[in-house]
Amino acid sequence: MKKPTISDLAQAAGVSKTTVSHAFSGRRHVDPETRERIEKIAQEIGYRPNRAAQHLRTGRTGMIALASSMPFSVAAGPSRLGFLMEIAATAAVASLTRNMALCLIPPFQSGAQLDAITPDGVILVEPFQDDPLVQHFTGLGVPVVSVGRVPGREDIPHVDLNSGATARMVLEHLRASGATRIGLVTGEQRRNSYIETEAAYRAFCDEIGIEPACLQLNESGGEDLAAEAVASLLSRRGDIDALYVPVDAFASGAVTAAASKGLKIPQNIRLATRYDGLRAKLSRPPLTAVELHLEAIADLAVGLLMAAIDGEVAGLVSAPQPELVLRASTAS
């Protein structure tokens, strides 16, 4: 009735626990014939090593965690959720193939709550400067890797999202499609992607000699806040004829704002976003976006984390080249 243990298996196979352990782990040589016999009997009696026992001995938990500092439940949630969850889905598969469970850390939990989770490592999605999650886990000595650099923390391995290059690509596309005054809408949190995007944007404006028009919105405000803020920007700066709005929820708001101003997309104003989720695809007109290759990114992040857990000093890894997905919102 009870689950068979390594002792049961050892007894059934007529060897010691040690030999069984070595047969499975390969840490020491075991006669191939013996190993086969052990494996066969293991099959028969349905032996599965007890994870808790393994973890106690090895000091590992066999679990990695995925966290985002974006509240799940705020207005911007569903959109961010798309981004995060696309990563989660791939990461779950990637960890499982490495024999690890992937668990989800809800954002902004108190430290005491987080104690329930003792992962071998953590993947943080687009953390911001002084992110409390970074502090919590690095403080505990748990390896952390991030998707998107942690601003001000060069020591944390990450998958680089190349946000600067992405911004450049989008801005140049907007210009090529006929725009002459391009505005930028990002978030208020100091995430690296915003920082890099803004830097690239300012450099671009400088180069072509236009006055930057930059909006930084509270991410919890979501679509509605963006609609309002963008409308007021468009009133102030009637010359704007294109917007790069990396956060897709904000881009939805921008669509609304344009409509309220009687501006047609793309005739009067062009619009491009970054994350190519449902919002970009279903928008009217559909929005030009960037294929970030989130699956590949998630895979890289898991790999990076595994290396970090194994004590390898990993640096950064670059995400695959982002690609423009051209849609009607930036047609010339």
Place this chain on the structure above:
Amino acid sequence: MKKPTISDLAQAAGVSKTTVSHAFSGRRHVDPETRERIEKIAQEIGYRPNRAAQHLRTGRTGMIALASSMPFSVAAGPSRLGFLMEIAATAAVASLTRNMALCLIPPFQSGAQLDAITPDGVILVEPFQDDPLVQHFTGLGVPVVSVGRVPGREDIPHVDLNSGATARMVLEHLRASGATRIGLVTGEQRRNSYIETEAAYRAFCDEIGIEPACLQLNESGGEDLAAEAVASLLSRRGDIDALYVPVDAFASGAVTAAASKGLKIPQNIRLATRYDGLRAKLSRPPLTAVELHLEAIADLAVGLLMAAIDGEVAGLVSAPQPELVLRASTAS
């Protein structure tokens, strides 16, 4: 340097490990004064019980898993993902408040892969008949609860989605909004929500004396398959003036199909869906949908699972009353 253990704490407090253990677990009475001293010192030296050790002894892993049998990566994925992930987000919070980690099980993994995950219990989201995941975990003796009944498995506790009543509500709304011939589009997998929905639909058709028009689509086909299939249904049955399409990805397809047939929504054909996600909201026109209260459902599911883990014979729990979200797609 090393993390303090229970022995260290016991020594520092001048008591035995036993007393420390009891002080924390409350399984036996400990002098309040002693307990306080222990807790104070625990704070000071930063003692945290080693989860692996606890798990080994208690036979628990402190982890519950969330699984859906819907492939993450197929065309219908992003939509299903929304549904699943809304539940995941809430469930993650709910489990953490109960001192459990929530981990994600990617669908359709081989049994060998799944071995990496040994949860104390599993929440299955809308499983279908003979779902392999149900078999896998019940076979392992792991408590399983589901969101939506498992067809043919009355023994598995679940949060009832009341799909029959939901269908009835939507169908009556469609009729009230002027529809006389209502069609139904569901999925091919035998999920309980489809079964109940179809039954309610047939009963409804019987009652008002219309010929049922029912489509069951392969869920991996997603939007494109639905567009095609619905278009052909509309050709066959030109009298249809309303559709209930519970799966939102299919509903998107139906929108496309209607457009391709030159039918206006809602003038020529009314359209309602179930899951009120981004698709329903962003569709043109926006789709009438059903507020299922997924957060509450997730919460209930976690509670149910905890009870099951603690050996309580839990039955079913009913989800909160679903509510219609009226939108332009069914305006009369």
Place this chain on the structure above:
DNA sequence: ACCGTTTAGCAAATCGGTTTGCACGAATCA
């Protein structure tokens, strides 16, 4: 014939908690 080196396998210690059985003193009861 001797010594060194593999090869194969075992016994016992170990990880850090929880739980059981028992001891000892103080309080309560007959």
Place this chain on the structure above:
DNA sequence: TGATTCGTGCAAACCGATTTGCTAAACGGT
């Protein structure tokens, strides 16, 4: 006063793996 209970705490067994140190046999070279 002797017997019983209660409160408090300890020592040791236990959970099921991994890992270390050791033995004994087989093999090969000189």
